[in-house]
Amino acid sequence: MDAFSRRNFLRLGGSAAAVTALAGCGRESGGVTTPRRDTVSILSKDVQAVRNFNIFSPANHAGPSAGLIFEQIVRLDTFDGASIKPWLASAWEFSEGGKALTFTVRPGVRFSDGHPLTADDFLYSMQLPLKHSELTPSGVNYTGVQKVGPDKVMLTFDAPAYQNLANCVNIKIIPKHQWEKHDPVKWTCPDPIGTGPCVLGEFSEQQYVFTRRPGYWSGTLPMKYVKYPTATEDSAKLLMVDGQLDLSTIAWPGGQKHYVDRDPAKYFYNPKPSGGCEGIMFNHTKAPWNDVHVRRALSMAIDRSVVSSVLADGQLPMPITNLDDKIYHDWLLPEYRGKVQQLDVAGARRELAQGGWKIEQGQLVKDGKRYPVVFRFITDYPAWHIETAVIADQWQRYLGLNVHLIAQPAATFNSQVNSGNFDVAYWFCGNGNGVYQSYYTLLDPSLYVPIGKVAAGDPGRWKDPETKRLLAQMRGTEDHATLLSAGHKLQRIVVEQVPFIPVLSGGIWNAINQSYWKGWPIAASSKLKVADSSPDLVIMLQHMKRA
């Protein structure tokens, strides 16, 4: 028996060692189908990719075409004041007081199967969301489409829609001749045909590979393959160091220390502000958050540079207007340029006193009533644990407030916040889609719905009539002077009324490994942003060279 057990033991150990050795040998064998030097490898953060190229699906995991297969009609140029530039549409024009928008189809574009792109494809793609309300990839709220010329298609709106142009980046063109043979509501479009620079090479849930195609309208890509391996963000960091990934658009706390410092010639990580913002949102239907003095005091009692340096992932203190200086420089009121709310404890105390507020036993008190601070955030984002904890600590330290932090899963948080069941919440407070869009979703009182109903925007139920008027004015004009003046007035409202508190900028995440490819748009002066999808990706790839 003794012998038996010992033998058994040895046999097990021996076979385990053999398999290990075998596995070790296999490591260098990767890269036969897509030679590494011909491939740009970009992280897909969707860990379980699904072969679903139905780009009209509003679902969270759909259509990983990355702008390399299906293309959008216009492009958002972030570093040019978030302006709109031509892409598949070569030009556009508003008419009828902003209620009609006519696009011109770019000539000479062909789908990857050789069919030319026509106005009928534009018409068909734009009609689908109208015919099937469930096929709504975004809020492009036109109410009609018609063909108005051999290469012209017109969208019509119920109200002036000058500001809806920015949403048209979400309109992508699919080939009518392929799609009309299927039921677009149930079809997953497993073999996509698009106008983009690539065709789908291979697809598995772990990696999808795009292969470049000749004859792409804006110039063939210099690399044969663009592949997207899937990985969690933590694994992606190892893959970046290992050189299996060239680009990951992930936030990397301590990225300088843990990544760049290993070999600054090879590794790069230095996110630029995206125009987006992470900040604090208030429920304006509830005391004490409906009191401007409380909001101002809370904003003044945050030292944003400390929040930024504790987090150390490259996110910077957000300007007081919620508009990034580099992107919106020409739009900013001169006195607000480069201005960030500094820590001002005396000012915060003064504001509280002006509003008649005291802080007793860690709670806000007025007229004998006490109000605890309940501050919720989404537990899924590791960075938000750090940001909210630092803010809560500062409110405690500088004002003596006890903050009750609640970490919630996204699904729970979203449902509570959009139905107005919250006090104070940490949330995305802006985007790089233009001045109007930076304020619209968060603040437009025309989106107001009563507490308990799911809001499409304005979750804090901000009701200021002046904000409503200014945003409506911006929707109704394309006159630059009027837009500028309305934008200035909105900035003033945001700075003076503090309807929300901008804390840190969002980042254009750009962890890059330059071992295989050079020419990344990472210089401070670069006019292009690092992107893992959209026309910006196409332009970026076109300018890259083998290292």
Place this chain on the structure above:
Amino acid sequence: MTQATADVTLAEESAPRAAGRRNRGFLLRRIGFYLIAAWSAITLNFLIPRAMPGSPADSVIATLQQKGGALTADTVASIQKIFGQPRTNIFHQYWNYLGQLAHFNLGLSTSSYPTPVRSLIGQALPWTLLLVGITTILAFCIGTSIGIICGWRSGSRLDSTLSPLSTFLAAVPYFWVALFALWLFGFQLGWFPLAGGYDPNSAFGSSPRFWISTLQYGLLPALTIVFSSCGGWLLGMRNMTITTTSEDYVLLARAKGLSPRRVIFRYAARNAILPQFTSFALALGSILGGALLTETVFTYPGVGHLLYQAVSNRDYPLMQGILLMTTLAVLVANFIADSVYVLLDPRTREQGE
């Protein structure tokens, strides 16, 4: 489940007719039990996702808001329309759900709309079956056989090393073991790939290189699972063996001069393994639930991660599909355990009569 096995009867009776009647009654009772269990599982699968705060529509709306898309009230309404208006009559929803199940239709996933739930599960299931299935069986076999030896020779050098060691292994959190293994063997030593279930650069499913790569990619996750779960089986088996070796019938067997191997396997281990076997059957049933931590650390494709994604996106159809599959698998595993138990333990046969 063990108490239920007391009813089990494989009657060896002289009057075949009476036995037949008894068997039929028993069979009907068993089938009735499993039908009711299956129905409650199906109903709970329907209710539990809906008891969670939030809805699929909320999650889609929030994602669109985050992308910076300007949403309108119409868009919100149409998203609520496809992804299930949270306020539709729940009985109506239940009726539709039962109707779908009757047609073996698990519906369309809302988080990967319009991909059918069936194909999502089909994509993830083989990986889970392979990884978790093999490791569960391996861990059981290794843990139990070492447990027998440790129990039989309790107090020996082997036992006094392995038993405390396995307590330690069972106490170390799994995610730590997995992360450490990934860091050491994957990143520092470079023996294993860092992420995935197969070499993504090989032709999926058709080339020999693909199949070799599944071994190479699966080995480290598998080793960590076996490493972490072996200890539990070892301890259970060891302790049961110690108890049985002090029984009179083992003493008698030894006194009869039977060979040690015969005493240990036919007398001691056969009795000691019964509780182990019950937990093993349950473990087999829960294989289908996947191993979320393993799948997360090693970015391994599988059902665990799919379920996690379904839960965080409030994807009711997908959650229902996975939970249904898991509960049915546990029921089937129980049924098999109930039946096999009779073969292993003669006493349950006699009690059944």
